[in-house]
Amino acid sequence: MPSLFTYRLFISHSWRYSEPYNKMMEFLRAAPNFSFSNYSVPEGDGFGRMSIPQLKDELRGQIRPVHVAVIIGGMWTSYSDWIQFEIEFAKSINKPILGIRPWGASMTPAAITAAADEIVGWNTDSMVSAIRRLAR
Template sequence: MGKTYNIFVSHSWAYSDAYIKLLNLLNKDPYFSYRNYSVPKDDPIHNAPTDKQLYDAIKRQINGCHVVLIMAGVYSSYSKWIDKEIDIAKNGFLIPKPIIAIEPWASTRTSQKVKNNADIIVRWNSNSIIKAIKELR
């Protein structure tokens, strides 16, 4: 099968349909293997009693990853957790985790904050996303 890539997908639990669609895109390629370190809505981490505990739990998840994927939809601009995930990826480790910004399909408005912090910006397309993961790894 080849290399398995460890990924963290930053996403808003309120918009988890986009998260599911992104995973479906990655699953389309039979030659691409990945481990998902993301925090889905039903994960117990989601119910961490304090922001500090949630921050630490997210940092532990990102620690094992090769790359961080962030959907650059406009909702990203208003999420305090996406800001924290960007900060963790960029500043939380000795070697920063590369960030891939994914511009949502047919989106005219995107988050400048996410794009400014990205190592690469790709379109909503499985080939370009997978190629970016492989390049940044």
Template sequence: MQQLNKEVMFMATYNLFISHSWAYTDSYEKVCSLLDNQVTANGFNYKNYSVPKNDPINDAANDKQLRSAIEAQMRPASSVIILAGVYATYSKWINIEIEIAKALGKKIIAVQPWDSERTSSVVKNAADHIVGWNGSSIVKAICG
């Protein structure tokens, strides 16, 4: 496997928005763990702009307020990471997050679930990069 360019990673902190459904918290936490392991192993630096579970935007009064809050949260991110599980195809909000990411000119990285035969074509078709469930692959897509 190709070595990560550590010089590039030490020079920058990558702002990330990790799209997720709170119904699939485990997958979100595993992606964060993969990224955290890259911080330790390769000096990769990132800031997570994802919507935390206890964030007040989850209490938005309507879809318009929620969309606006997600857009504000995503705006500082350079890349949007979307888990490409099949559930994503049926998620209204993931489709809206893709739309917002494209409108803001964000790089979209689709992460295919580990050992999954079915993935979201909606997410993969929108992605600039499609990577496997591997921290170094995700980081290469972010940095590349």
């Protein structure tokens, strides 16, 4: 059996609202016939004490090599300068953006609606299918 293609993903998240991120990681890890590498830094592996320009350089380095930037569309994203920076940088280097509407949410923040190449609901099959489409 041939090996699976490994999708390189940057999965944006707010460490203050890490539950949706953690749940999405569980979904993606459990998806059959799907392999991915997460280029974003998880909560426990933070950058430490860095200046804002240094943090921006780190984020650019995480986003540059990915196939798709994934943004979980909770309302907290409207108030996060970092998530806005990630969206703007991904767009500036033509990385496709996948917006994920969290489970039970009826709205997606305007910044994500405007930037996303595709928005899907809180469903593993929808997420995986969209990643495959956008990574082409």
